[in-house]
Amino acid sequence: MMLTINGLTKSFGGLTAVNEVDAVIEKGTITAVIGPNGAGKSTFFHLISGFHQPTKGSIQYNGSDITKTPPHKTAALGISRTFQTTHLFEQSTVIDNVLIGHRVRTKATIIDAIFRTKREKNEEKKCYEKAREMLDFVGLSHLENNPVHSITQEEQKRTAIALALATDPELLLLDEPAAGINPDETIELASLIKKIVRNGVTVCLIEHKMPMIMSLADHIIVLNHGSKIAEGTPEEIKNNPEVIKAYLGGEENVETG
Amino acid sequence: MEFLFQQVFNGVTIGSVYSLVALGLTLIFGILHVPNFAHGAMYMIGAYLTLTVMTAMGVHYWLAVGISILMVALLAIITERLVFSRLDQNNPLPMMIAAIGILFFLEAFAHLVWGSQYQRMVTPYGESINFLGMTVTLQRLIIIGAALFLMLILHLFLTRTMTGSSIVAMAQNREGAFLVGINANKVAMLTFAIAGGLAAAAASLAAPINLVYPSMGNLVIMKAFVIIILGGMGSIPGAIVGGYILGISESLGATYISAEYSDLIAFVLLVLILTVKPTGLFVRGVQG
Amino acid sequence: MLKLDNVSVSYGSFKALENVSLYAEQGELVVLLGSNGAGKSTLFKAVSGLVKVQEGSMEAAGTSILGKPPSFMVKKGIVQCAEGRMLFPAMTVLENLKMGSYVHRRDKKVQEEQLRNVYDLFPILQEKRKDPAGSLSGGQQQMVAIGRALMAKPSLLLLDEPSLGLAPLIVEQMFETISEINKTGVTVLLAEQNAHAALKISNRGYVLENGSVVMEGTQKELMNNEDIRKAYIGA
Amino acid sequence: MTFFKKNGWLITLAIIALLFPLILPNQYFIQIGILIGIWSIAVYGLNLITGYIGQLSLAHAGFFAIGAYSLGLLTLNAGIPFWAAFFLSLAITAVFGLLIGLVALRTKSHFFAIYTMSVGFLIYLVIYKWDELTGGVRGLIGISAPDGIGPVTFQSITSQYYFVIFFLLVTIFLMRRIVHSLLGRTFTAIRNSEDLAKTIGISVMKNKLLAFVLSSIFAGLAGILYASYIRFLGPEIAYIEVAFEILLYLLVGGIGTLAGPLVGTIIVVTLTQSLQFLEEYRMLIFGPIVVLLILFYPQGIVGQYYMWKMKRNFKKKPSIHAGKENSVKEARS
Amino acid sequence: EETGTDADGQNGGEAEVETEVDVEGDEEVVNIGYTGPLSGPAAYYGENTLNGMRMAAEEINEEGFEIDGVTYKVNVIAYDDMYLPNEAGTNARRLVQENDTSVVFVPHSGGVFATQVFNEEEEFLIAAYTSEPDVLEQGNELTLRIPPAYTMYPDFFIDYQMENFGERLALLPTATQYGKDWTETIVPEWEGAGGEIVFDGEIDFSQDTDFYNIVSNALNSDPDVLFVGGASEPTALVIDQAKELGFEGGFMVMDQAKLEEMEAVLGGYERLEGAVGVLPQLKSDAAGAEAFNTGYQEQYDRIPTSESAFNYQAMYVLVEAMKASGSVDDAQAIMAAMDEGVKALDEEDIVWYLEGVEDQGFDWLGGAAAVENGEIVILEE
Ligand SMILES: Nc1ncnc2c1ncn2[C@@H]1O[C@H](COP(=O)(O)OP(=O)(O)OP(=O)(O)O)[C@@H](O)[C@H]1O
């Protein structure tokens, strides 16, 4: 098991956004988290990545406890994420955005910076290489020198994924990667995610676009009012009456988009 | 005991002045997200205008205060139109520097027009009276009364009227405010006018117990910044409570801790509070 | 109701809209389709007065609205529910909604009536009315945004990707709601990625590509167009 | 790219600076040159934390004063030799920077600005009130000029000038190295978005603290040079107005740019000097000039230059639609 | 030849300043420098000092003065330093380098210290308007102290107050070094005369927004006499507030505050009842006082105080010293001739009794005044 979550709970004042959730994420799979708005999905991700401290419960990652680890350390451990609203270094170019993602794997200090040591140079080169590799991987090489704010939403989403991948993650958390992009591009995105998994990265994603989820996920976790109400393969989830009632609604939503 | 009362009363007097200045500052801060250092200059100009109108035109104190409030409100609107509205709202630093430029200018302007010497404002309320066993000048009671009155009016305006709420709304999301049909320029001008008017009122109230001179606003404005940070930036109740807390703690600190270090109190208080609670005492944003 | 003629908008030297002409009749529901960056939001912003139109003319209900500020547009009944929501995060849900009827601030009856409609539409908002809007989940905030736009009692409602980030169940309801709002006589201009659902409730539609209108037609025409099916509706 | 091409402006600058006293052997101009050098170093310090990390510090006049007073007290009262005092003073400023940074950096944006303003004011008040240590308002009198190194002495004004210019060039060189390194990129990443920086594994607090300490050291260095040049210290050097002035230099020059601090300092200092003939009405003109500069060059002179360059490039390569005005922001540095 | 104008001034600004004085025939112009606060909170003070100099210069220039057959006129060149030492240093350098001044007036101690770093090397004289003793303790030979030492006042003050009001003294001076020095001088003498210190405080005029609470603190200790002082106007306010709070004792006012200025602030000497302080310049009966007082009031619309009077006087002495030394640019010689210059003063140019130069400082005759029944009363020894 890559990630084991036990009794995870998060309260904001009186509101329990995540309530006693148990879950596991298996290496090399795609796990999807779905649920109505406000179900606590994003909060669930915030907890794993260390942005929020859980009220209760524990998170084990590759056998070690990361329940209270701050976000920059979880990233160093190999958990990377994207945000629900695309979050990038708006003012920088695409490549500059992505290459800083590899900083976590470098060691150059102020001393290296001042004396421009070999280490600094090597690591700089490594970062560039990594960034180019990742941009190539997500298909954005041609935009490398454009400022981020000048590219489209969908390109920004892919940049965000490239940035997350530049940290060399083992586990990638994607919060609604397909929101705001059209069906055509959603299909491309799905194949990109598959490609990421083929490259050995475990993926966990939140999404409202059911066709995509159903075709992509190996395992689905359904949250409602902070609690896990179901879990299983897409086939099981699709036919789970409770999920249909709480979330999916009519058949049609699942089939088309 | 009586002596303690006297000191608390002194604190409340000066706290009233702080609160009025901080209120205007916090309103502008909410809209512009900029520490408007020129606000101290508005305070200073307000005092001079009242003084000039009183002495040159021979009008009554209250009428002079009214005229001064209107004129400073107008001056504040002018700074908004000519300078602040032309700067990028998302970039606070240039606005801050522009504010400092305005401050330099207004101070030099006051120097040119009114001279660099200290001046005294004499009101009809100079006599000392006995009040709850304390000797106080009537002017000091008036400061407290008038400040409370202005605060109440402001509170009602911001919470009970849509025009007032539009200031609050704009402080939270400019584009959002546009989308519901709020006229951004009008709100910005209105905010500046209110802030300027409050500063002028505060200065005109405080000047008779103090002196009028070109740099009189500088220290007050620094303390007002401390207050709005303590009170949560953009928070109206925060500015009021913060102003009184500061006034009283300065007065009591001077008495029971050290007179010499009483002016440190504001800053020590701020540093201590932010060290413990980095987001200030009140955290919700601009609210009525 | 709304008529745009050869409208162009640029950001700096980049042309986001080029000679766009379109119209919407009173009571119509018109869909705007287009991939990311096609210029849909820019078009909406232009109509709302949030960006400057460099060329062309814009008319609403017979009068020119070119170069008018956003507040003017809202007064005219042109209300937008924007992408990115633009809520007042520290205000409560109720306060946000009330601000929505800013232009009707002197008319308590309209306010109350609209508020009831919004609560009927999104009961969760009534439950959360005392919470700061900023603490709501993404989808709930979207509801507040739509609700706030409705509070202005629009005659022309511009909806910029209202289904963004909403759960399927809610999306379904929301399209029904939009349809209902439309049926009460409100003209609706709807930009959507979710082309199928949008077209289903629409009268007509336009397709935008790279800042220009590349296709327009009735609901049927567009639904049956192979290219559109492929590009926007998916298999 | 050759060394010269890469470091072109720096080398040109160094040559101009070195030749300056030979071309204009007027002590007044040399004095201005020295003060520009000293203030620029402080402005570079501020630029690191404010321009590259994005946290506005108003405590830098305080750090300037801590550096200056440390040197003054160590040489005058403790009788420590100049160079030992010099390095000790840098260390003292760094320690203050570290301690203040540790608490101050827990606050963000405006809270940080006002917090540091208060800290700066407290530093001023402590210097002002604690006469037993600092001499209070009377100040420290008769601080010695730098000791010579071997045959080189620093008694004459020209040698003092070269002394300051040396440190200025070192400062610019260091800043350049830092800004263009991975560390510098890390700083900018934090400026652009703290949350995102965290998720990609950057320890925001550690990096901010590092930048804050570095920046306070530069401010302290400027203070040390000031003390050894003016040789008299009064509490007014810690006053909040000095912090505003440093900030003004930075903004006029161009925040977050490498040349900005120097350009801004030169422009504003020259401007205030050339307005001297106005006597008491100087500020009447200076205030509006500041406002106009900011209105027309909100990015600062250097920032505006980059913007202009960017626009020109854009005309050459219209394929990149960098139409947005602020797309330039990153191009500078 | 170092005197005279730069043929082509460095910039328009200076050229303007310099053309203020006509140069014709074998007349030459001697530039006299000034650096002081002309903007910011201390501007009023700076202007007072500068006005005194300027007024004297204008009078001197009516005729000019002659050395070795050349007629000289003086031209005061003033730069603003906002009370900052480094600005003062820069201004002094500029005055010496660009305007060839061999004398620079500096009215604040920080500025003097910063200028003393190089004045001996550059050979110019600092005319220091500061009573800070350290200015002369550094052994700088080209520094002249203009104002009197304050140590002559306490005797007058203490005798008067003890006799009229009592022995309990509360200290409320300004929180500056000057205030501290004064306090340190007066406290032992008060106690020596059998008095008691019942309250030890100070007021920071530049930092405190309201003095009321500290004044009520002081009065709470039931004093007979208050020791106050600092700038005139805030000091007046302290006295006023003490009276508001019901205090009926006496006030000792240190010399920085002027009774005549306080009177202007408070609107009458009644509000100063019981105060002792420096004798107002207006009450000076020196031969030149009357002319100076009225002339100054007319020209600057301000009350003439010792700040203007002493700098006015210093300007005259300087010119006399130049004449005596036979040079307008040899700072050493001018300094050496200073005492001679004082003695050579024309009777009607004397606005306040000046006896000579002692230890590089002007030796003024002291005088004090008290307010009794709303009138100024001169105290004699
Ligand atoms: N910082 C916070 N403070 C208070 N309440 C919060 C906070 N963050 C989230 N919540 C609340 O927690 C609940 C879960 O929010 P969360 O963002 O996790 O939902 P979600 O499942 O991601 O929804 P969506 O699909 O709409 O994005 C919501 O009711 C929200 O209002």
Ligand SMILES: Nc1ncnc2c1ncn2[C@@H]1O[C@H](COP(=O)(O)OP(=O)(O)OP(=O)(O)O)[C@@H](O)[C@H]1O
């Ligand atoms: N403020 C701006 N400055 C510069 N370019 C902009 C700005 N806003 C949008 N653009 C550019 O204009 C083009 C059209 O953007 P717009 O937001 O209108 O597209 P859209 O059709 O709404 O796309 P989406 O589906 O992503 O919302 C895009 O290329 C975008 O990058």
Ligand SMILES: [Mg+2]
């Ligand atoms: Mg979410």
Ligand SMILES: [Mg+2]
């Ligand atoms: Mg859009």
